[in-house]
Amino acid sequence: MIKSSLLTLFTFTVFFLYFPSVSAQNDVFQQLEEIAVVEEKVMMPMRDGVRLATDIYRPKTDKKVPIIFSRTPYNFATWQDGEQKTRTAAQALEAVKRGYAYVVQNERGRYFSEGEWDILGVPLTDGYDAFSWMKDQSWSNGKIGTLGCSSTAEWQMAVGALDHPSHAAMVPQAYGAGVGTVGDFQEQGNWYRGGVEQLLFFSWLYGVEHDKFKPRIPEGATQEDLIRISRFYDLAPENPPVDMAEALKHLPIQDMLKNMHGKKEIFDKMVRRKPNDPAWFEGGLYHDTMDLKVPGFWFVSWYDVSVGPNIALFNHLRKNSENKDDQYLVIAPTLHCAFTRATENTVVGELSVGDARLNYEEQIYSWFDLWLKGEKNDFKEKTPRVQYFTMGSNEWQAAETWPPAKAKMTTYYLNSNGNANVPGNGTLSSKKPGNQSPADSFTYDPMNPVPSLGGNVCCTGNAVQGGAFDQQEQEKREDILVYTTEPLKEGVEVSGFIETTLYVSSDVKDTDFTIKLIDVHPDGKAFNLNETIQRVRYREGYDKELFMEEGQVYELKLSPMSTSNYFKKGHSIRIEISSSNFPRFARNLNTGGNNFDxxxxVIANNKVHHSGKHASFIKLPMVKK
Structure with missing residues:
Protein backbone atom coordinates (compact mmCIF):
# COMPACT_ATOMS: atom_id res chain seq x y z
CA MET A 1 0.00 0.00 0.00
CA ILE A 2 1.12 3.54 -0.66
CA LYS A 3 2.03 5.30 2.57
CA SER A 4 1.80 8.91 1.56
CA SER A 5 -0.57 11.80 1.49
CA LEU A 6 -1.66 10.62 -1.95
CA LEU A 7 -3.40 7.56 -0.53
CA THR A 8 -6.95 8.87 -0.39
CA LEU A 9 -7.01 10.24 -3.93
CA PHE A 10 -5.30 7.16 -5.31
CA THR A 11 -7.94 5.03 -3.62
CA PHE A 12 -10.62 6.94 -5.54
CA THR A 13 -8.79 6.24 -8.78
CA VAL A 14 -7.68 2.67 -8.13
CA PHE A 15 -11.20 1.39 -7.55
CA PHE A 16 -14.30 2.31 -9.55
CA LEU A 17 -16.59 3.62 -6.88
CA TYR A 18 -19.98 2.72 -8.27
CA PHE A 19 -20.34 -0.80 -6.82
CA PRO A 20 -21.19 -2.07 -3.30
CA SER A 21 -18.38 -1.73 -0.79
CA VAL A 22 -16.25 -4.71 0.16
CA SER A 23 -16.83 -4.05 3.86
CA ALA A 24 -20.53 -4.84 3.29
CA GLN A 25 -19.63 -8.11 1.57
CA ASN A 26 -16.98 -9.83 3.67
CA ASP A 27 -17.82 -13.14 2.04
CA VAL A 28 -17.66 -11.77 -1.48
CA PHE A 29 -14.94 -14.12 -2.63
CA GLN A 30 -16.75 -17.13 -1.22
CA GLN A 31 -19.87 -16.07 -3.13
CA LEU A 32 -17.79 -15.76 -6.30
CA GLU A 33 -16.44 -19.27 -5.94
CA GLU A 34 -20.01 -20.58 -5.65
CA ILE A 35 -21.30 -18.99 -8.87
CA ALA A 36 -18.18 -18.27 -10.94
CA VAL A 37 -15.25 -19.92 -12.59
CA VAL A 38 -12.27 -17.94 -11.26
CA GLU A 39 -9.03 -17.96 -13.24
CA GLU A 40 -6.21 -15.94 -11.72
CA LYS A 41 -2.96 -14.83 -13.29
CA VAL A 42 -3.85 -15.85 -16.79
CA MET A 43 -0.90 -14.52 -18.78
CA MET A 44 -2.52 -13.09 -21.89
CA PRO A 45 -0.03 -12.95 -24.81
CA MET A 46 0.48 -9.80 -26.86
CA ARG A 47 1.75 -9.79 -30.44
CA ASP A 48 5.34 -9.04 -29.34
CA GLY A 49 5.42 -11.95 -26.88
CA VAL A 50 4.87 -9.87 -23.73
CA ARG A 51 2.30 -11.45 -21.38
CA LEU A 52 -0.18 -9.40 -19.34
CA ALA A 53 -1.44 -10.65 -15.98
CA THR A 54 -5.20 -11.13 -16.12
CA ASP A 55 -7.87 -12.35 -13.70
CA ILE A 56 -11.08 -13.78 -15.15
CA TYR A 57 -14.40 -14.29 -13.36
CA ARG A 58 -17.13 -15.93 -15.44
CA PRO A 59 -20.48 -17.52 -14.73
CA LYS A 60 -20.72 -21.27 -14.26
CA THR A 61 -22.72 -21.88 -17.40
CA ASP A 62 -22.41 -23.65 -20.72
CA LYS A 63 -23.76 -20.59 -22.51
CA LYS A 64 -21.42 -18.08 -24.11
CA VAL A 65 -21.34 -14.81 -22.18
CA PRO A 66 -20.37 -11.20 -22.88
CA ILE A 67 -17.36 -9.61 -21.19
CA ILE A 68 -16.86 -6.50 -19.10
CA PHE A 69 -13.18 -5.64 -19.39
CA SER A 70 -11.12 -3.40 -17.13
CA ARG A 71 -7.48 -2.69 -17.85
CA THR A 72 -5.57 -0.77 -15.19
CA PRO A 73 -2.13 0.36 -14.04
CA TYR A 74 -3.26 -0.18 -10.44
CA ASN A 75 -2.96 -3.14 -8.10
CA PHE A 76 -6.07 -5.33 -8.15
CA ALA A 77 -4.75 -8.39 -6.32
CA THR A 78 -4.13 -7.73 -2.63
CA TRP A 79 -4.42 -10.83 -0.47
CA GLN A 80 -4.86 -11.29 3.26
CA ASP A 81 -5.20 -14.69 4.93
CA GLY A 82 -5.94 -16.23 1.56
CA GLU A 83 -8.97 -14.03 0.86
CA GLN A 84 -9.10 -11.32 -1.76
CA LYS A 85 -9.92 -7.99 -0.18
CA THR A 86 -10.23 -5.61 -3.09
CA ARG A 87 -13.30 -4.09 -4.66
CA THR A 88 -12.37 -5.98 -7.80
CA ALA A 89 -14.05 -9.04 -6.31
CA ALA A 90 -17.21 -7.07 -5.52
CA GLN A 91 -17.34 -5.75 -9.08
CA ALA A 92 -16.73 -9.23 -10.46
CA LEU A 93 -19.49 -10.67 -8.28
CA GLU A 94 -22.01 -8.11 -9.50
CA ALA A 95 -21.05 -8.72 -13.13
CA VAL A 96 -21.25 -12.51 -12.82
CA LYS A 97 -24.64 -12.30 -11.11
CA ARG A 98 -25.86 -10.32 -14.11
CA GLY A 99 -24.57 -12.88 -16.60
CA TYR A 100 -21.24 -11.29 -17.56
CA ALA A 101 -17.65 -12.42 -17.42
CA TYR A 102 -15.53 -9.82 -15.63
CA VAL A 103 -11.94 -9.57 -16.84
CA VAL A 104 -9.38 -7.32 -15.15
CA GLN A 105 -5.86 -6.91 -16.47
CA ASN A 106 -2.72 -5.00 -15.53
CA GLU A 107 -1.07 -2.84 -18.16
CA ARG A 108 2.32 -4.04 -19.38
CA GLY A 109 5.07 -3.46 -16.86
CA ARG A 110 2.64 -3.22 -13.92
CA TYR A 111 2.75 -5.74 -11.07
CA PHE A 112 2.71 -9.25 -12.55
CA SER A 113 2.44 -8.12 -16.19
CA GLU A 114 5.59 -8.40 -18.26
CA GLY A 115 7.23 -5.64 -20.28
CA GLU A 116 8.05 -2.01 -19.57
CA TRP A 117 5.43 0.52 -18.48
CA ASP A 118 5.17 3.98 -19.96
CA ILE A 119 2.31 6.29 -19.01
CA LEU A 120 0.26 7.05 -22.11
CA GLY A 121 2.91 5.22 -24.10
CA VAL A 122 1.65 1.65 -23.75
CA PRO A 123 1.14 0.23 -27.24
CA LEU A 124 -2.43 0.62 -28.47
CA THR A 125 -2.03 -2.88 -29.86
CA ASP A 126 -2.17 -4.25 -26.29
CA GLY A 127 -5.84 -3.30 -26.07
CA TYR A 128 -6.57 -4.63 -29.54
CA ASP A 129 -4.76 -7.89 -28.84
CA ALA A 130 -6.63 -8.33 -25.56
CA PHE A 131 -9.95 -7.96 -27.39
CA SER A 132 -8.88 -10.57 -29.95
CA TRP A 133 -7.80 -13.03 -27.26
CA MET A 134 -11.02 -12.64 -25.26
CA LYS A 135 -13.39 -12.98 -28.22
CA ASP A 136 -11.73 -16.28 -29.18
CA GLN A 137 -12.33 -17.93 -25.80
CA SER A 138 -14.80 -20.78 -25.87
CA TRP A 139 -16.98 -19.13 -23.20
CA SER A 140 -17.13 -15.71 -24.89
CA ASN A 141 -20.02 -14.48 -27.05
CA GLY A 142 -17.57 -12.11 -28.78
CA LYS A 143 -19.02 -8.90 -27.28
CA ILE A 144 -16.78 -6.81 -25.01
CA GLY A 145 -17.56 -3.68 -23.02
CA THR A 146 -14.86 -1.57 -21.39
CA LEU A 147 -15.31 0.01 -17.98
CA GLY A 148 -13.20 2.10 -15.63
CA CYS A 149 -12.43 5.45 -14.04
CA SER A 150 -9.42 7.77 -14.43
CA SER A 151 -6.33 5.82 -15.50
CA THR A 152 -8.55 2.76 -15.88
CA ALA A 153 -10.60 4.77 -18.39
CA GLU A 154 -7.97 6.85 -20.20
CA TRP A 155 -6.82 4.06 -22.52
CA GLN A 156 -10.32 3.28 -23.82
CA MET A 157 -10.72 6.10 -26.36
CA ALA A 158 -7.54 5.67 -28.43
CA VAL A 159 -7.93 1.88 -28.43
CA GLY A 160 -11.60 2.33 -29.29
CA ALA A 161 -10.54 4.31 -32.35
CA LEU A 162 -8.83 1.14 -33.64
CA ASP A 163 -12.38 -0.15 -34.21
CA HIS A 164 -11.97 -3.74 -33.03
CA PRO A 165 -15.15 -5.61 -34.09
CA SER A 166 -15.66 -7.02 -30.59
CA HIS A 167 -15.42 -3.66 -28.78
CA ALA A 168 -19.17 -3.21 -28.56
CA ALA A 169 -19.57 -0.49 -25.90
CA MET A 170 -17.59 1.62 -23.46
CA VAL A 171 -18.18 3.34 -20.10
CA PRO A 172 -15.29 5.76 -19.54
CA GLN A 173 -15.43 7.78 -16.31
CA ALA A 174 -13.23 10.80 -15.48
CA TYR A 175 -11.28 10.00 -18.62
CA GLY A 176 -9.42 13.26 -19.28
CA ALA A 177 -6.01 11.68 -18.79
CA GLY A 178 -6.57 9.96 -22.13
CA VAL A 179 -7.66 13.03 -24.11
CA GLY A 180 -4.89 14.80 -26.00
CA THR A 181 -6.49 17.45 -28.20
CA VAL A 182 -10.20 18.03 -28.69
CA GLY A 183 -11.95 21.21 -29.76
CA ASP A 184 -10.56 24.21 -27.85
CA PHE A 185 -8.56 21.99 -25.49
CA GLN A 186 -4.98 20.86 -25.98
CA GLU A 187 -4.22 19.48 -22.53
CA GLN A 188 -2.32 16.36 -23.61
CA GLY A 189 -3.83 14.02 -21.06
CA ASN A 190 -4.22 16.67 -18.32
CA TRP A 191 -0.52 17.54 -18.42
CA TYR A 192 -1.34 21.10 -19.52
CA ARG A 193 -4.10 23.65 -19.20
CA GLY A 194 -3.73 26.70 -21.40
CA GLY A 195 -0.08 25.81 -21.94
CA VAL A 196 0.61 25.65 -18.18
CA GLU A 197 1.69 22.44 -16.44
CA GLN A 198 -0.94 20.95 -14.13
CA LEU A 199 1.06 19.60 -11.22
CA LEU A 200 -1.18 16.60 -10.56
CA PHE A 201 1.08 14.27 -12.55
CA PHE A 202 4.13 15.48 -10.66
CA SER A 203 2.68 13.95 -7.50
CA TRP A 204 0.82 11.07 -9.16
CA LEU A 205 3.93 9.67 -10.80
CA TYR A 206 5.77 9.67 -7.49
CA GLY A 207 3.05 7.55 -5.94
CA VAL A 208 2.47 5.00 -8.69
CA GLU A 209 5.57 4.43 -10.79
CA HIS A 210 7.52 1.27 -9.97
CA ASP A 211 11.29 1.44 -9.68
CA LYS A 212 13.42 0.09 -12.51
CA PHE A 213 15.11 -2.18 -9.95
CA LYS A 214 11.81 -3.65 -8.71
CA PRO A 215 11.58 -7.42 -8.17
CA ARG A 216 10.66 -9.15 -11.43
CA ILE A 217 9.06 -12.50 -12.06
CA PRO A 218 11.32 -14.78 -14.13
CA GLU A 219 10.27 -15.17 -17.75
CA GLY A 220 8.20 -18.25 -18.40
CA ALA A 221 6.73 -18.49 -14.90
CA THR A 222 3.69 -20.74 -14.97
CA GLN A 223 0.20 -19.71 -13.97
CA GLU A 224 0.46 -22.04 -10.96
CA ASP A 225 3.69 -20.34 -9.88
CA LEU A 226 2.19 -16.88 -10.27
CA ILE A 227 -0.94 -17.72 -8.27
CA ARG A 228 1.17 -19.15 -5.48
CA ILE A 229 3.62 -16.29 -5.16
CA SER A 230 0.87 -13.67 -5.49
CA ARG A 231 -0.35 -14.83 -2.05
CA PHE A 232 2.96 -13.67 -0.60
CA TYR A 233 4.08 -10.81 -2.86
CA ASP A 234 1.68 -8.31 -4.42
CA LEU A 235 4.61 -6.24 -5.80
CA ALA A 236 3.09 -2.97 -4.55
CA PRO A 237 5.81 -0.51 -3.51
CA GLU A 238 5.83 1.21 -0.12
CA ASN A 239 6.70 4.76 -1.07
CA PRO A 240 8.14 6.92 1.70
CA PRO A 241 5.64 9.59 2.83
CA VAL A 242 5.98 12.92 1.04
CA ASP A 243 4.46 16.25 2.04
CA MET A 244 3.21 17.26 -1.41
CA ALA A 245 2.32 20.75 -0.23
CA GLU A 246 6.04 21.32 0.27
CA ALA A 247 7.39 19.04 -2.46
CA LEU A 248 5.52 20.86 -5.24
CA LYS A 249 7.24 24.12 -4.30
CA HIS A 250 10.59 22.83 -5.52
CA LEU A 251 12.35 24.62 -8.38
CA PRO A 252 13.22 23.91 -11.07
CA ILE A 253 10.13 21.83 -11.67
CA GLN A 254 12.12 19.38 -13.83
CA ASP A 255 13.83 18.22 -10.62
CA MET A 256 10.71 17.65 -8.53
CA LEU A 257 10.73 13.86 -8.79
CA LYS A 258 14.47 13.78 -8.17
CA ASN A 259 13.98 15.92 -5.09
CA MET A 260 11.36 13.46 -3.80
CA HIS A 261 13.76 10.55 -4.46
CA GLY A 262 11.15 9.13 -6.82
CA LYS A 263 11.59 7.26 -10.07
CA LYS A 264 11.94 9.95 -12.68
CA GLU A 265 12.74 8.51 -16.10
CA ILE A 266 9.22 8.86 -17.54
CA PHE A 267 8.74 12.20 -15.80
CA ASP A 268 12.06 13.49 -17.19
CA LYS A 269 10.78 12.92 -20.72
CA MET A 270 7.34 14.40 -20.17
CA VAL A 271 8.37 17.52 -18.27
CA ARG A 272 10.37 18.76 -21.25
CA ARG A 273 7.57 18.27 -23.78
CA LYS A 274 5.88 21.44 -24.91
CA PRO A 275 2.15 21.40 -25.64
CA ASN A 276 2.57 20.64 -29.33
CA ASP A 277 5.48 18.18 -29.07
CA PRO A 278 5.08 15.32 -31.62
CA ALA A 279 5.60 12.80 -28.80
CA TRP A 280 2.10 13.58 -27.47
CA PHE A 281 0.71 12.22 -30.72
CA GLU A 282 2.66 8.94 -30.70
CA GLY A 283 1.40 7.27 -27.51
CA GLY A 284 -1.98 6.27 -26.13
CA LEU A 285 -3.76 9.64 -26.16
CA TYR A 286 -6.97 10.14 -28.10
CA HIS A 287 -7.01 13.15 -30.45
CA ASP A 288 -10.04 14.45 -32.30
CA THR A 289 -8.46 13.52 -35.62
CA MET A 290 -9.23 9.89 -34.74
CA ASP A 291 -12.46 8.22 -35.79
CA LEU A 292 -14.18 6.77 -32.71
CA LYS A 293 -17.31 4.73 -33.46
CA VAL A 294 -17.80 2.73 -30.25
CA PRO A 295 -21.08 3.51 -28.42
CA GLY A 296 -20.13 5.47 -25.30
CA PHE A 297 -21.76 6.17 -21.93
CA TRP A 298 -19.58 8.98 -20.54
CA PHE A 299 -19.27 10.06 -16.88
CA VAL A 300 -17.91 13.46 -15.84
CA SER A 301 -17.72 15.45 -12.56
CA TRP A 302 -18.03 19.22 -12.10
CA TYR A 303 -15.13 19.34 -9.65
CA ASP A 304 -12.84 17.07 -11.64
CA VAL A 305 -9.64 18.28 -13.24
CA SER A 306 -10.74 17.48 -16.79
CA VAL A 307 -14.42 18.41 -16.96
CA GLY A 308 -13.88 20.75 -19.95
CA PRO A 309 -12.10 18.40 -22.36
CA ASN A 310 -14.28 15.51 -21.18
CA ILE A 311 -17.46 17.30 -22.25
CA ALA A 312 -15.78 18.61 -25.41
CA LEU A 313 -15.02 15.02 -26.42
CA PHE A 314 -18.66 14.02 -25.97
CA ASN A 315 -19.74 16.98 -28.11
CA HIS A 316 -17.16 16.11 -30.75
CA LEU A 317 -18.50 12.57 -31.02
CA ARG A 318 -22.11 13.77 -31.09
CA LYS A 319 -21.18 15.88 -34.09
CA ASN A 320 -18.68 13.72 -35.93
CA SER A 321 -18.93 10.06 -34.92
CA GLU A 322 -20.49 7.51 -37.23
CA ASN A 323 -22.38 6.40 -34.10
CA LYS A 324 -23.26 9.92 -32.93
CA ASP A 325 -26.68 8.80 -31.69
CA ASP A 326 -25.10 6.16 -29.45
CA GLN A 327 -23.34 8.62 -27.13
CA TYR A 328 -24.71 9.53 -23.68
CA LEU A 329 -23.35 11.78 -20.92
CA VAL A 330 -23.69 12.11 -17.14
CA ILE A 331 -22.23 15.11 -15.27
CA ALA A 332 -22.19 14.79 -11.47
CA PRO A 333 -21.39 17.42 -8.78
CA THR A 334 -18.52 15.44 -7.30
CA LEU A 335 -14.75 15.19 -7.15
CA HIS A 336 -12.64 12.95 -9.37
CA CYS A 337 -14.05 9.39 -9.60
CA ALA A 338 -16.35 9.99 -6.64
CA PHE A 339 -19.65 9.42 -8.45
CA THR A 340 -21.20 6.99 -5.98
CA ARG A 341 -19.93 8.90 -2.97
CA ALA A 342 -22.88 11.23 -3.55
CA THR A 343 -25.39 11.04 -0.70
CA GLU A 344 -28.66 12.69 0.25
CA ASN A 345 -26.45 15.50 1.59
CA THR A 346 -23.50 15.63 -0.77
CA VAL A 347 -20.76 18.00 0.42
CA VAL A 348 -18.05 19.04 -2.03
CA GLY A 349 -15.35 20.95 -0.19
CA GLU A 350 -17.32 23.23 2.15
CA LEU A 351 -20.50 23.39 0.09
CA SER A 352 -23.54 21.14 0.32
CA VAL A 353 -25.18 20.47 -3.04
CA GLY A 354 -28.01 18.43 -1.55
CA ASP A 355 -29.12 15.01 -2.75
CA ALA A 356 -26.87 14.19 -5.71
CA ARG A 357 -27.47 10.47 -5.90
CA LEU A 358 -28.11 8.72 -9.21
CA ASN A 359 -28.83 5.09 -10.12
CA TYR A 360 -25.44 4.59 -11.75
CA GLU A 361 -25.33 0.79 -11.49
CA GLU A 362 -28.78 0.32 -12.98
CA GLN A 363 -28.00 2.59 -15.93
CA ILE A 364 -24.56 1.10 -16.62
CA TYR A 365 -25.86 -2.47 -16.72
CA SER A 366 -28.85 -1.47 -18.83
CA TRP A 367 -26.31 0.05 -21.26
CA PHE A 368 -24.22 -3.12 -21.32
CA ASP A 369 -27.32 -5.33 -21.65
CA LEU A 370 -28.28 -3.36 -24.75
CA TRP A 371 -24.92 -3.63 -26.51
CA LEU A 372 -23.33 -6.81 -25.14
CA LYS A 373 -26.37 -9.05 -24.75
CA GLY A 374 -28.44 -7.57 -27.53
CA GLU A 375 -31.42 -7.09 -25.24
CA LYS A 376 -34.24 -4.96 -26.61
CA ASN A 377 -34.46 -2.93 -23.42
CA ASP A 378 -35.66 0.63 -22.86
CA PHE A 379 -32.29 2.27 -22.18
CA LYS A 380 -32.60 4.71 -25.06
CA GLU A 381 -36.21 5.55 -24.26
CA LYS A 382 -35.62 6.06 -20.53
CA THR A 383 -32.15 7.63 -20.51
CA PRO A 384 -31.73 11.32 -21.37
CA ARG A 385 -28.96 12.16 -23.80
CA VAL A 386 -27.35 14.38 -21.16
CA GLN A 387 -28.02 14.05 -17.43
CA TYR A 388 -26.48 16.94 -15.55
CA PHE A 389 -26.63 18.13 -11.98
CA THR A 390 -27.27 21.83 -11.45
CA MET A 391 -25.72 23.17 -8.26
CA GLY A 392 -27.55 25.95 -6.47
CA SER A 393 -30.95 24.51 -7.36
CA ASN A 394 -29.41 21.15 -6.42
CA GLU A 395 -31.26 19.01 -8.94
CA TRP A 396 -30.62 16.54 -11.73
CA GLN A 397 -31.73 17.83 -15.12
CA ALA A 398 -31.89 16.44 -18.65
CA ALA A 399 -31.06 17.84 -22.06
CA GLU A 400 -30.61 16.60 -25.60
CA THR A 401 -27.45 18.67 -26.11
CA TRP A 402 -24.69 20.34 -24.13
CA PRO A 403 -25.10 23.15 -23.42
CA PRO A 404 -28.88 22.84 -23.07
CA ALA A 405 -30.69 24.29 -26.07
CA LYS A 406 -32.21 27.12 -24.00
CA ALA A 407 -28.80 28.41 -22.89
CA LYS A 408 -28.04 31.79 -24.43
CA MET A 409 -24.57 33.29 -24.38
CA THR A 410 -24.70 36.54 -22.43
CA THR A 411 -21.81 38.99 -22.33
CA TYR A 412 -20.61 40.61 -19.11
CA TYR A 413 -17.94 43.31 -19.33
CA LEU A 414 -15.26 43.98 -16.73
CA ASN A 415 -15.16 47.46 -15.26
CA SER A 416 -13.78 49.36 -12.29
CA ASN A 417 -12.28 52.70 -11.34
CA GLY A 418 -8.82 51.18 -11.82
CA ASN A 419 -8.68 49.46 -8.47
CA ALA A 420 -10.41 46.06 -8.78
CA ASN A 421 -8.02 44.47 -6.31
CA VAL A 422 -10.14 46.08 -3.60
CA PRO A 423 -13.22 43.84 -3.25
CA GLY A 424 -16.34 45.70 -4.31
CA ASN A 425 -14.61 48.01 -6.75
CA GLY A 426 -14.63 45.77 -9.80
CA THR A 427 -17.93 45.13 -11.54
CA LEU A 428 -19.45 42.83 -14.12
CA SER A 429 -22.25 44.29 -16.19
CA SER A 430 -23.82 44.16 -19.62
CA LYS A 431 -22.72 47.75 -20.19
CA LYS A 432 -19.58 48.15 -22.26
CA PRO A 433 -16.92 50.30 -20.51
CA GLY A 434 -16.13 53.83 -21.69
CA ASN A 435 -13.08 54.80 -23.69
CA GLN A 436 -11.29 56.30 -20.68
CA SER A 437 -11.87 53.44 -18.24
CA PRO A 438 -8.53 52.85 -16.49
CA ALA A 439 -6.86 49.42 -16.49
CA ASP A 440 -6.49 47.36 -13.33
CA SER A 441 -2.95 46.46 -12.35
CA PHE A 442 -1.37 44.03 -9.93
CA THR A 443 2.05 42.65 -9.12
CA TYR A 444 2.67 38.97 -9.63
CA ASP A 445 5.62 37.57 -7.70
CA PRO A 446 6.22 33.90 -8.58
CA MET A 447 7.89 33.43 -5.20
CA ASN A 448 4.62 34.46 -3.53
CA PRO A 449 1.91 32.96 -5.75
CA VAL A 450 -1.81 32.91 -5.04
CA PRO A 451 -2.41 29.65 -3.15
CA SER A 452 -4.92 27.21 -4.60
CA LEU A 453 -8.09 27.14 -2.50
CA GLY A 454 -10.37 24.30 -3.52
CA GLY A 455 -11.00 23.82 -7.18
CA ASN A 456 -11.38 21.24 -9.90
CA VAL A 457 -8.51 18.95 -9.05
CA CYS A 458 -7.17 15.45 -8.79
CA CYS A 459 -4.24 13.57 -7.35
CA THR A 460 -2.18 16.30 -5.65
CA GLY A 461 -2.22 14.69 -2.21
CA ASN A 462 -2.35 17.21 0.62
CA ALA A 463 -1.30 20.06 -1.66
CA VAL A 464 -4.81 20.97 -2.87
CA GLN A 465 -8.16 19.94 -1.47
CA GLY A 466 -10.76 19.85 -4.22
CA GLY A 467 -14.25 21.28 -4.23
CA ALA A 468 -15.98 24.55 -3.34
CA PHE A 469 -14.49 26.78 -0.64
CA ASP A 470 -15.25 30.30 0.53
CA GLN A 471 -12.82 32.63 -1.27
CA GLN A 472 -13.50 35.81 0.75
CA GLU A 473 -10.28 35.98 2.76
CA GLN A 474 -8.12 35.12 -0.23
CA GLU A 475 -9.74 37.87 -2.29
CA LYS A 476 -8.15 40.43 0.02
CA ARG A 477 -4.77 39.74 -1.61
CA GLU A 478 -3.53 42.64 -3.73
CA ASP A 479 -2.63 40.30 -6.61
CA ILE A 480 -6.25 39.22 -7.18
CA LEU A 481 -8.69 41.32 -9.20
CA VAL A 482 -12.35 40.87 -8.29
CA TYR A 483 -15.31 41.69 -10.55
CA THR A 484 -18.89 41.15 -9.34
CA THR A 485 -22.40 41.73 -10.66
CA GLU A 486 -25.06 43.52 -8.68
CA PRO A 487 -27.19 41.12 -6.63
CA LEU A 488 -29.46 39.33 -9.07
CA LYS A 489 -33.08 40.47 -9.17
CA GLU A 490 -34.13 37.03 -10.34
CA GLY A 491 -32.42 33.65 -10.34
CA VAL A 492 -30.55 32.47 -13.39
CA GLU A 493 -29.01 29.15 -14.39
CA VAL A 494 -25.55 29.11 -16.00
CA SER A 495 -25.06 25.82 -17.83
CA GLY A 496 -22.42 25.29 -20.48
CA PHE A 497 -18.99 26.56 -21.49
CA ILE A 498 -17.87 29.95 -20.13
CA GLU A 499 -15.77 31.97 -22.57
CA THR A 500 -13.27 34.61 -21.43
CA THR A 501 -11.48 37.29 -23.45
CA LEU A 502 -9.05 39.55 -21.62
CA TYR A 503 -6.97 42.42 -22.92
CA VAL A 504 -3.70 42.31 -21.03
CA SER A 505 -0.26 43.87 -20.84
CA SER A 506 2.87 43.35 -18.78
CA ASP A 507 6.44 44.54 -18.29
CA VAL A 508 7.82 40.98 -18.73
CA LYS A 509 8.23 38.76 -21.80
CA ASP A 510 5.76 36.13 -20.66
CA THR A 511 3.31 35.58 -17.81
CA ASP A 512 0.06 33.75 -17.04
CA PHE A 513 -3.48 34.91 -16.40
CA THR A 514 -5.96 32.95 -14.29
CA ILE A 515 -9.71 33.18 -13.77
CA LYS A 516 -12.22 31.69 -11.35
CA LEU A 517 -16.01 31.69 -11.64
CA ILE A 518 -17.69 32.23 -8.28
CA ASP A 519 -21.20 32.19 -6.78
CA VAL A 520 -21.47 34.93 -4.14
CA HIS A 521 -24.14 34.30 -1.50
CA PRO A 522 -26.06 37.11 0.22
CA ASP A 523 -24.00 36.60 3.39
CA GLY A 524 -20.80 37.27 1.40
CA LYS A 525 -19.58 33.69 1.11
CA ALA A 526 -17.99 33.21 -2.29
CA PHE A 527 -17.86 29.62 -3.55
CA ASN A 528 -15.71 28.69 -6.55
CA LEU A 529 -17.29 26.81 -9.45
CA ASN A 530 -14.51 26.42 -12.02
CA GLU A 531 -11.14 27.88 -12.95
CA THR A 532 -8.70 28.06 -15.81
CA ILE A 533 -5.39 29.60 -16.84
CA GLN A 534 -3.60 30.74 -19.98
CA ARG A 535 0.09 31.25 -20.69
CA VAL A 536 0.40 34.40 -22.78
CA ARG A 537 3.14 33.08 -25.07
CA TYR A 538 0.58 30.59 -26.46
CA ARG A 539 -2.12 33.19 -27.11
CA GLU A 540 -2.14 32.43 -30.85
CA GLY A 541 -1.83 28.66 -30.61
CA TYR A 542 0.42 25.98 -29.16
CA ASP A 543 2.53 25.54 -32.28
CA LYS A 544 4.38 28.81 -31.69
CA GLU A 545 5.60 31.03 -28.85
CA LEU A 546 5.04 34.77 -29.07
CA PHE A 547 6.53 36.94 -26.35
CA MET A 548 5.20 40.21 -25.00
CA GLU A 549 6.58 43.70 -25.37
CA GLU A 550 6.19 46.26 -22.63
CA GLY A 551 3.48 48.80 -23.42
CA GLN A 552 1.66 46.54 -25.88
CA VAL A 553 -1.87 45.30 -25.20
CA TYR A 554 -2.69 41.72 -26.22
CA GLU A 555 -5.97 39.89 -26.69
CA LEU A 556 -6.00 36.72 -24.60
CA LYS A 557 -8.67 34.05 -24.96
CA LEU A 558 -8.59 31.67 -22.02
CA SER A 559 -9.50 28.01 -22.37
CA PRO A 560 -13.21 27.57 -21.59
CA MET A 561 -14.59 26.84 -18.14
CA SER A 562 -17.63 24.60 -17.64
CA THR A 563 -20.34 24.38 -15.02
CA SER A 564 -24.03 24.16 -14.28
CA ASN A 565 -25.02 26.41 -11.40
CA TYR A 566 -28.21 28.19 -10.43
CA PHE A 567 -27.43 31.65 -9.10
CA LYS A 568 -30.38 32.37 -6.85
CA LYS A 569 -32.14 35.69 -6.49
CA GLY A 570 -29.97 37.93 -4.32
CA HIS A 571 -26.76 36.08 -5.25
CA SER A 572 -24.06 37.66 -7.41
CA ILE A 573 -21.87 36.33 -10.21
CA ARG A 574 -18.18 36.97 -9.66
CA ILE A 575 -14.89 36.32 -11.36
CA GLU A 576 -11.39 36.52 -9.92
CA ILE A 577 -8.41 37.27 -12.14
CA SER A 578 -4.78 36.85 -11.20
CA SER A 579 -1.59 35.30 -12.58
CA SER A 580 -1.18 32.24 -10.38
CA ASN A 581 -3.17 29.41 -8.80
CA PHE A 582 -0.51 27.34 -7.11
CA PRO A 583 0.10 24.41 -6.77
CA ARG A 584 -2.93 23.62 -8.90
CA PHE A 585 -0.84 24.97 -11.80
CA ALA A 586 2.91 25.46 -12.14
CA ARG A 587 4.18 28.99 -11.63
CA ASN A 588 5.29 31.06 -14.58
CA LEU A 589 8.68 32.51 -13.63
CA ASN A 590 8.04 35.33 -16.11
CA THR A 591 11.45 35.15 -17.81
CA GLY A 592 10.33 33.91 -21.22
CA GLY A 593 12.62 30.89 -20.81
CA ASN A 594 11.71 27.21 -20.75
CA ASN A 595 10.30 27.61 -17.24
CA PHE A 596 10.73 23.87 -16.48
CA ASP A 597 14.52 24.23 -16.05
CA VAL A 602 11.21 37.86 -11.98
CA ILE A 603 8.34 39.98 -10.73
CA ALA A 604 5.71 40.92 -13.30
CA ASN A 605 3.59 44.06 -13.23
CA ASN A 606 0.47 42.94 -15.04
CA LYS A 607 -2.59 44.80 -16.25
CA VAL A 608 -6.12 43.88 -17.31
CA HIS A 609 -7.66 46.47 -19.63
CA HIS A 610 -11.35 47.32 -19.90
CA SER A 611 -11.90 50.33 -22.13
CA GLY A 612 -13.96 50.92 -25.23
CA LYS A 613 -11.04 49.79 -27.36
CA HIS A 614 -9.96 46.94 -25.09
CA ALA A 615 -13.17 45.70 -23.49
CA SER A 616 -12.40 42.54 -21.49
CA PHE A 617 -15.43 40.30 -21.04
CA ILE A 618 -16.82 36.89 -20.18
CA LYS A 619 -19.68 35.11 -21.90
CA LEU A 620 -22.02 33.06 -19.75
CA PRO A 621 -24.48 30.43 -21.09
CA MET A 622 -27.57 31.60 -19.21
CA VAL A 623 -30.85 29.73 -18.84
CA LYS A 624 -33.48 31.92 -17.25
CA LYS A 625 -35.89 30.15 -14.92
Missing part, protein backbone atom coordinates in the same frame (compact mmCIF):
# COMPACT_ATOMS: atom_id res chain seq x y z
CA UNK A 598 14.56 27.57 -14.19
CA UNK A 599 14.65 28.32 -10.48
CA UNK A 600 14.86 32.12 -10.42
CA UNK A 601 11.83 34.18 -11.33
Missing amino acids: EKEG
